[in-house]
Amino acid sequence: MKRREFLQLAGMGVGGALLTVPLIGNAVDMDRLLESPIDVLEKKRLADIGLNAAKANGATYADVRIGRYLNQYIFTREDKLQNAVNTESFGVGVRVIANGTWGFASTLDVSDAGIQKAAEKATAIAKANGKIQTEPVQLAPVQSYGEVSWKTPLEKNAVAVPLKEKVDLLLSANAEAINNGANYVNSALFMINEQKYFASTEGSYIDQDVHCIWPNFNVTAIDPDTGKYKSRQALSSPMGMGFEYMDPRASSKKEGPGGTMHYFDRYDMIEDAGLAGKQTKEMLKADSIKAGKYDLVLDPNHLGLTIHESIGHATELDRVLGYEANYAGTSFATLDKWKSKDFKYGSDIVNVFADKTQEGSLGAVGYDDEGVKTKKWDLIKDGILVNYQAIRDQAHIINEDESHGCCYSQSWNDVQFQRMPNVSLEPGKEEYSPDDMIKDVEKGIYIVGRGSYSIDQQRYNFQFGGTLFFEIEEGKIKGPVNDVAYQSNTQEFWNSCSKICDKSDYKTFGSFFDGKGQPSQISSVSHGSATTRFDGVNVINTARNI
Amino acid sequence: MAILSKEEAKQILEKVMSFSTADSLEAGLSGSGRGNIRYARNTVTTSGFNDDISLGVTANFGKRSASSTINEFDDESLRKVVKRAEELAKLAPENPEFMEPLGPQEYKESKTYFKSTADISPEFRAEIAKNSIEPAKAKDVTAAGYLEDSSGFSSIMNSKGLFAYSQESELEFTVTMRTSDGTGSGWVSRDYNDVNQFNGAEASAVALEKAIMSREAKAIEPGKYTVIMEPAASVQLLGNMLYNMGARQADEGRSFLSKKGGGTKIGEKLVDERVNIYSDPFNELVPANGWNGDGLPRERTSWIENGVVKNMSYSRYWAKKQGVEPVPGPANGIMVGGDATTEDLIKSTKRGILVTRLWYIRTVDPQTLLYTGLTRDGTFYIENGKIKHPIKNMRFNESPIIMLNNLEELGQQQRINGNLVPVMKIRDFTFTSLSDAV
Numbered sequence: 001m002k003r004r005e006f007l008q009l010a011g012m013g014v015g016g017a018l019l020t021v022p023l024i025g026n027a028v029d030m031d032r033l034l035e036s037p038i039d040v041l042e043k044k045r046l047a048d049i050g051l052n053a054a055k056a057n058g059a060t061y062a063d064v065r066i067g068r069y070l071n072q073y074i075f076t077r078e079d080k081l082q083n084a085v086n087t088e089s090f091g092v093g094v095r096v097i098a099n100g101t102w103g104f105a106s107t108l109d110v111s112d113a114g115i116q117k118a119a120e121k122a123t124a125i126a127k128a129n130g131k132i133q134t135e136p137v138q139l140a141p142v143q144s145y146g147e148v149s150w151k152t153p154l155e156k157n158a159v160a161v162p163l164k165e166k167v168d169l170l171l172s173a174n175a176e177a178i179n180n181g182a183n184y185v186n187s188a189l190f191m192i193n194e195q196k197y198f199a200s201t202e203g204s205y206i207d208q209d210v211h212c213i214w215p216n217f218n219v220t221a222i223d224p225d226t227g228k229y230k231s232r233q234a235l236s237s238p239m240g241m242g243f244e245y246m247d248p249r250a251s252s253k254k255e256g257p258g259g260t261m262h263y264f265d266r267y268d269m270i271e272d273a274g275l276a277g278k279q280t281k282e283m284l285k286a287d288s289i290k291a292g293k294y295d296l297v298l299d300p301n302h303l304g305l306t307i308h309e310s311i312g313h314a315t316e317l318d319r320v321l322g323y324e325a326n327y328a329g330t331s332f333a334t335l336d337k338w339k340s341k342d343f344k345y346g347s348d349i350v351n352v353f354a355d356k357t358q359e360g361s362l363g364a365v366g367y368d369d370e371g372v373k374t375k376k377w378d379l380i381k382d383g384i385l386v387n388y389q390a391i392r393d394q395a396h397i398i399n400e401d402e403s404h405g406c407c408y409s410q411s412w413n414d415v416q417f418q419r420m421p422n423v424s425l426e427p428g429k430e431e432y433s434p435d436d437m438i439k440d441v442e443k444g445i446y447i448v449g450r451g452s453y454s455i456d457q458q459r460y461n462f463q464f465g466g467t468l469f470f471e472i473e474e475g476k477i478k479g480p481v482n483d484v485a486y487q488s489n490t491q492e493f494w495n496s497c498s499k500i501c502d503k504s505d506y507k508t509f510g511s512f513f514d515g516k517g518q519p520s521q522i523s524s525v526s527h528g529s530a531t532t533r534f535d536g537v538n539v540i541n542t543a544r545n546i
Numbered sequence: 547m548a549i550l551s552k553e554e555a556k557q558i559l560e561k562v563m564s565f566s567t568a569d570s571l572e573a574g575l576s577g578s579g580r581g582n583i584r585y586a587r588n589t590v591t592t593s594g595f596n597d598d599i600s601l602g603v604t605a606n607f608g609k610r611s612a613s614s615t616i617n618e619f620d621d622e623s624l625r626k627v628v629k630r631a632e633e634l635a636k637l638a639p640e641n642p643e644f645m646e647p648l649g650p651q652e653y654k655e656s657k658t659y660f661k662s663t664a665d666i667s668p669e670f671r672a673e674i675a676k677n678s679i680e681p682a683k684a685k686d687v688t689a690a691g692y693l694e695d696s697s698g699f700s701s702i703m704n705s706k707g708l709f710a711y712s713q714e715s716e717l718e719f720t721v722t723m724r725t726s727d728g729t730g731s732g733w734v735s736r737d738y739n740d741v742n743q744f745n746g747a748e749a750s751a752v753a754l755e756k757a758i759m760s761r762e763a764k765a766i767e768p769g770k771y772t773v774i775m776e777p778a779a780s781v782q783l784l785g786n787m788l789y790n791m792g793a794r795q796a797d798e799g800r801s802f803l804s805k806k807g808g809g810t811k812i813g814e815k816l817v818d819e820r821v822n823i824y825s826d827p828f829n830e831l832v833p834a835n836g837w838n839g840d841g842l843p844r845e846r847t848s849w850i851e852n853g854v855v856k857n858m859s860y861s862r863y864w865a866k867k868q869g870v871e872p873v874p875g876p877a878n879g880i881m882v883g884g885d886a887t888t889e890d891l892i893k894s895t896k897r898g899i900l901v902t903r904l905w906y907i908r909t910v911d912p913q914t915l916l917y918t919g920l921t922r923d924g925t926f927y928i929e930n931g932k933i934k935h936p937i938k939n940m941r942f943n944e945s946p947i948i949m950l951n952n953l954e955e956l957g958q959q960q961r962i963n964g965n966l967v968p969v970m971k972i973r974d975f976t977f978t979s980l981s982d983a984v
Contacts, residue, residue, distance in 0.1 A: 081639050085613070104594055108617065128668065129590045132676065167639075184798065222799045227806030229799060229913060323586045325690035326722040326733075329905075332982070415592055454906045454918045454941075461941055461981035463918050465910060485910060485918070487941065487979050518584050518692040540978060544914040546802060546947040 038068070038110075040197070040207050044147070047199035049112050050094050053119035055201060059096035059103075059126070061139065062119065063200040063370060066092045066110060067412030070193040072159055076170040077186050078178065084163060091412040094118045098126035100136030104415040140395035140403050142372050144203030150366025151209040153359060154242030158191040158213055161243045169246065170217075173273035177219045180277030183229075187217035187273070190238070190512065192524070196369070204371040212362055212524055213245050214238030214512050215269050221280040230283040230482075232276045232467055235260075235301055235449050236267045238510035238524060240364045254505075257438045258470040258477045260448055262299070264507050265360055279468060279480070286480040289469070291541045295444035295498075296486060296534045297437055302466050303425070304509020304527035305450045310490040311345075311352055312423040312527065314459035315379050317388040317398065327518050329457025332490070333385055338398070343385045346494030351426040352380040354389055356405055361422045361526035362510050369416040372405035379423065383495070391418045410521040417517060424508070424528035428500035434531040437499060444472035445484060445539065450509070452485065463487045465542070483543040493534060501530035549577060549664070549699050550599070552711045558601070558619055559703035565628045568605035568635065570647050571705045574839075575601045578698025579664075583671035586690035588679045593671060605631035609644040612637070643863045647704040648841050656827045656836045659713035660740035664697035666717070671695075674746040678721050681750060687757050689750070691721030695741065702841055710837045716964075717741050721750055722923060723757035724984070730763075730936070731984050732756025733903055733923035735778050737963060739833055756902060756924035763936035763984070766927060770974040772898035774891045774928070777960045777967035779901040779921075781879075783946040784967060786907070787915060788823065788879045791849055793858040797868070802915045802947065803855060812855050817950035819853040825876030832966050834877035842874045849876065853950075883959040883968025891957050891971045893931040898971070900926040900933060904942070915945045920981055939984075940977040949975065 047064040054062035069089040075082040092115055093106040103126025107118040158166075170187040177185040194210040215236050222229045239245050248268030256262050261275055298306065318324060319331045337343035346352075356363055356374035367373055370392055378386050390398055391407040409416035438446060449467025456462070469484040470477045488496075508526040515522055550558070555575050562573045577599030584592045602615040605628065612634030616627040674693050682689035697715040702708065718737045724730065734753040738744050787802075795801035796810040803811045826846040827834040836844050840862060848856045857873055865872035892900065902924035910916040921939045928934065949972050957969035 080642065082641075084638070087615075102592065104592065106594075106596070108598070125593060125668075128672070129593060132590055132672065132679070134589045163637075184800065220800050224799065224808060225806075227799070227804060229804075231800075231912075321587065322688065322690060322724070323591060325586055325688070325724055326584075326692055326720055329983070330724075413596065415594065452908045452910045452918065454908045454920070456920045456939060456941075456981040456983035457905055457922055458983035460983050461920065461939075461979060463941060463943075463979075483911075485943075489982070519580075519582060519694065538979075540943070542910045542916060542943065544911065544916050544945055544948065546914045546945055 050115040057123040061097040068195040099130030101130035149207040152211040155244040158243040176274040177277040181281035182277035190214040219276040362524035363422040370407040427530035505530040555701040609640040663715035678750040730761035760936040818953040822882040823850040838874040884956040886957040
């Protein structure tokens with residue numbers, strides 16, 4: 001599911017759209033979400049049935065994933081609750097290697113017979129596909145971890161919070177937006193809980209409980225005289241946290257240039273909605289940008305998406321190799337560039353790392369979906385491309401002897417494959433704030449929040465918009481502007497990176513519904529950065545008349 | 547299990563109704579079986595089959611509603627799902643926009659199900675992959691493709707006497723052929739309800755030919771060009787326009803159909819007078835479900851007629867508030883075409899660009915329906931009625947409204963993603979930058 005499609009379906013992208021929740025799972029009542037999951041000993045017993053059945057049918061490797069996915073979504077509009085949906089999905093997926101080829105089968109029937117049958121089916125598929133397969137699967141070794149567990153560190157399970165409290169919070173945010181000048185507001189809370197059990201023939205039995213939360217809203221202001229309307233989304237980031245994320249605290253926010261407010265590990269939704277109402281009204285009167293070259297000052301809540309599209313996807317090894325050629329595309333960051341050890345992806349200050357262990361991030365887990373312990377590694381060091389994102393069956397291609405631990409499946413029902421870990425830009429080493437950065441810019445634009453985004457199938461040419469734009473003239477914010485989009489080429493853009501604020505400004509952006517694969521699967525991932533400057537970027541004016 | 551007959555579905559739903567004590571109850575029962583095969587790097591990568599069936603129940607007490615879903619169908623489970631929905635509904639706040647369920651409706655039948663598609667086997671899928679991979683290898687090209695077939699049913703019933711049932715089958719195929727030197731790429735897309743209309747080898751050959759033709763593309767300056775857009779290139783832009791034709795957004799002043807000072811553009815000329823767009827679930831080439839999620843019967847509906855905005859979609863709530871009849875949104879899009887082939891349109895073009903498909907299309911401005919995106923997998927320069935050479939891909943920034951005002955010529959319709967769209971020649975299509983991507 002593409003993000004835009006989801007937002008439209010959820011009524012966030014268009015006013016008054018019929019609300020449906022197209023995600024995985026069946027709607028269930030609230031109590032069911034708080035029931036105890038299936039006992040871990042029972043999961044181990046069932047998993048062993050699948051592993052043994054696969055081996056008995058000729059598999060040389062097998063893994064079993066028993067998954068229970070519990071989600072809650074709440075949608076409101078102005079002073080009305082539109083929908084509150086609880087979903088549950090429970091089942092098992094079995095993946096095997098037989099005759100050197102992958103096979104996969106899944107079933108809702110989480111019984112001895114159901115798992116045995118799925119294992120047999122997966123093995124049969126592997127054998128059938130083996131007839132036209134040319135390169136036998138080669139797995140990097142992985143440690144046998146025995147029986148281990150991992151849980152998102154959280155203070156307050158979102159599902160346990162009474163529904164009324166969550167609805168009241170959204171309605172209060174809506175009221176604040178309206179009181180500050182908005183004509184319409186839709187808001188939503190997405191709460192995800194993945195209870196995943198993984199077992200493999202290599203001796204790991206891994207039980208994990210993963211939680212994520214995303215508060216969002218879309219505020220619209222209308223000028224009836226001109227017929228113009230402007231919208232602004234929430235400046236929250238989705239997080240790998242519990243409902244404590246929704247408890248605002250003064251130490252978790254900072255005022256920024258142009259009257260902006262920036263939230264770190266806690267979010268004040270009501271305050272942000274009020275600001276959104278005010279800012280959306282101001283946007284109706286703002287000037288239209290004059291096209292040309294500008295120095296861009298990009299807030300982390302905007303830059304995260306640029307990192308995601310131009311570095312995150314470009315360094316996925318499966319794309320580099322061609323597995324996504326028919327869908328999401330390939331990558332310009334080809335193996336020869338990596339082998340050369342001098343491919344200048346960005347300027348000397350650009351250091352980008354992948355990290356599946358970052359606390360509070362969307363991608364944080366203890367182990368990936370093929371039983372590899374997660375870690376942190378470098379993708380770009382001092383501007384040079386140094387590595388990719390690889391999983392067990394790809395590690396040998398980049399001469400590594402272990403997986404990076406970034407294998408993921410959106411549910412028990414889908415086969416796991418390489419997905420993006422958290423990919424982040426290291427902050428600058430010297431003390432330097434966003435205000436300092438603005439002071440140093442002669443002619444520029446300060447951009448906050450995600451907007452329109454588009455990049456080609458090899459991740460060269462891109463165009464990005466944003467949520468809020470402020471023109472900078474001689475070191476000062478001149479005022480808000482409209483109709484801004486910047487276009488660049490990935491390598492040119494990252495080589496124009498001239499300054500990065502320090503770690504006190506570092507925060508994560510989140511992509512909640514990132515799509516990839518056929519059949520398409522979604523995943524959630526965070527991207528950390530501090531406010532960063534890019535020099536002389538081409539800005540176009542997007543205003544049109546119809 | 548995935549496809550229940552009309553009688554089987556009715557029996558389960560009637561039982562569900564009998565277990566309810568709510569003021570009214572609505573239920574939906576649907577299921578499908580989906581098979582797929584994916585290949586890349588000239589070898590099969592994954593394939594599988596997924597079977598599922600699900601029942602959803604919505605209970606209403608006054609203006610309070612709630613839903614619950616289950617995928618077990620014994621009496622105890624059916625009682626449980628109704629009870630859960632009813633308990634939640636009693637706790638829910640009143641919804642001032644609540645609409646009573648519809649009474650019985652009459653539906654025309656749409657031929658959306660073909661047994662031939664439901665009978666697709668793993669061997670058939672493997673054969674389609676082989677028919678792509680082998681010709682590709684022979685020409686030093688690498689194939690990456692995906693075939694997915696599905697068949698299933700949908701049914702709804704409510705306690706006011708409404709019942710609707712339909713069966714659907716569908717097949718979707720796409721393949722990307724890339725020359726092994728990395729300088730050429732071609733793509734094709736096919737979709738049908740009846741697999742007997744599908745020729746996988748023919749489709750793969752189209753993508754293969756485009757890949758070879760598009761090697762060593764030359765760069766041209768971005769700017770405004772006459773473009774010949776194959777249906778796969780224009781379908782998403784047209785779809786974005788069609789699916790944004792909701793009356794409520796327009797009445798609220800936040801739509802491209804809203805007017806300065808209030809009101810909407812209904813009845814006004816929006817695009818070139820040769821543009822006629824309608825939806826019709828009963829069209830034999832692109833059949834679709836004859837009822838929407840509320841159970842409202844879908845009819846042939848004209849959205850743009852001779853360039854004028856003819857209809858907008860109205861939910862039942864918004865229609866009642868505005869004192870009009872509800873208009874279900876489109877289940878497919880059909881744009882009237884002409885007789886000319888793509889080759890005819892090329893012949894009549896002095897200078898222009900042939901576009902195979904557009905990629906990563908995103909909204910830039912909802913008010914003007916401005917979109918950005920790029921060409922991909924076969925972009926060619928036309929000079930004096932002939933394809934002269936392949937060109938590098940380019941980024942566009944354009945609105946379908948502006949595009950349909952710059953219409954030069956309409957060609958023959960083709961089915962694409964369940965819609966019928968003609969090949970089109972458009973003048974002054976705006977490209978804003980070059981891409982090195984192949």
